[in-house]
Amino acid sequence: MSGHSTYQPKSGAMKWLERRLPIASLVHSSFVAYPTPRNLNYWWTFGGILSFMLGVQIVTGVVLAMHYTPHVDLAFKSVEGIMRDVNYGWLLRYLHANGAAMFFLAVYIHIFRGMYYGSYKEPREVLWILGVIIYLLMMATGFMGYVLPWGQMSFWAATVITNLFSAIPLVGDTIVTWLWGGYAVGNPTLNRFYSLHYLLPFVIAGVVVLHVWALHVAGQNNPAGIEPKTDKDTVPFTPYATVKDAFFVACFCVLFAWFVFYIPNYLGHADNYIPANPAQTPAEIVPEWYYLPFYAILRSIPNKLLGVTALFSSILILAFLPWLDTSKVRSARYRPLYRQFFWLFVISAIGLGYLGSKPPEGIYVILSRILTLYYFAYFIIVLPLLGFFEKTKPLPHSIAESVLKEGVPLGASAPSSRAKA
């Protein structure tokens, strides 16, 4: 994936393999010798965390599939069987269910990091768009996985989300019937969701390969938002990034384990332990927390077609971010105004999440409308204009200059004799 390979096979067997399939040198150049900017902070470890979580979800998911039955009469029972009868079934299911939440937590931090440091800007547009595609696939996969236990929330989430497509003029109802495979959400729907829920993670893995490929072609962005110029600006991926990623994956696992072992149902919804009943809608339908901001956007608009359009636009607009942001400076460190608008955006996104969990009435609706307005204004008004009006701070001449003082890391208490050397 990059031309920095200094890999020389030593043993006879590796020399033999190298001539036939140079996979060892590919891994060496991509994940060992690969130069990473020396100023990366811990926000850059979330790519590694996300790869780890994808692995966790695939492993636990494949195992759960050995015990799950995708049929309307048996799905709920088989999930209860996993919880009560299957050896360690409770652990595997809680890992999978909370793993999805952790996966989304990590992806949101990863996305916000990319926005803060301008990682989507030239020449990383394709890298960014591949990321948006991964995120869309994650949302589809997460939604279909949530339907599989066939509880009340599963059933009604499936009903509401598939009905979003009925907003499409003329062909909406035909599309919805096609998605259902019937006249309502039913057994054909459950079966196809199961099939696709098993397929999509591998599609995600495929797009992740493209994402990493694009990353290794363009090189990593960094907190200073300037390109590495000399060898002083970079450190080899191994051990520096590998160890840092591994350390933070371990820290992330502490949080993950806390959810799994202490509050495994905290992020779920009690109604989903009631078997699906097509004759009764639960008193309150709320999606999983990671969809709440978009749910709030949908509900803030009192028109079905416009609401659904706003919902999909709020996600798709991310793909256009590289062109909506007109500023040449990448990192928010050197963009004082952008930084304030960015944090307002984070607050509005989290605020929409909170409002999405509240009933759609009174002050909640008004606040949702204000925050929805800011959400879109950030992309189509603030970012395009800021590039022209903002007075940015001077950029450092090099990455090394931004983190080193006379050859010693900023803040490090090195002996003065070494500093001079």
Place this chain on the structure above:
Amino acid sequence: MTTVSSADHTRRDFLYVATGAVGAVGAAAVLVPLISQMNPDASTIAAGAPIQVDLSPIADGQIIKVFWRSKPVFIFHRTKHDIELAQKVDVNSLPDPVPDSERVQKGHEQWLVVIGICTHLGCIPLPHQGEFDGWFCPCHGSQYDSAGRIRKGPAPKNLYLPPYKFVSDTKIQIG
């Protein structure tokens, strides 16, 4: 000896285009079964046959729920008050303007038969709730009146009417 003439080019181009066209038709033909298999299958369609419902046990003001094509159908035995309320509202003020007379069958004004699925995003509205003595949808707050017409909230349409006819004065056939 031979030079590539423009005639050769044309012949080769024709072969490319013809091959590509046949390939495209083949690919499109393969898509038909792949897409069509997701539509309702024969058994689902067969199970969607008409059903008959006896109306005589439904008390004045009562709303019952029956299932047809796995969709809930509300049958509302409307009181005089409900009918008056539904008839006197200014039709033009409604989001989906339809007079009460088009929501029920002539001579059977006390019977309202509607598909019990909110036209917003498919939840089942709760009977006898909301401000209009009709239905209230718990999902996103849509409110329907005693003729099943949308009055308030995000739903764009009135509750849909299923095809039905009166077999006798106290029996209907839905479907």
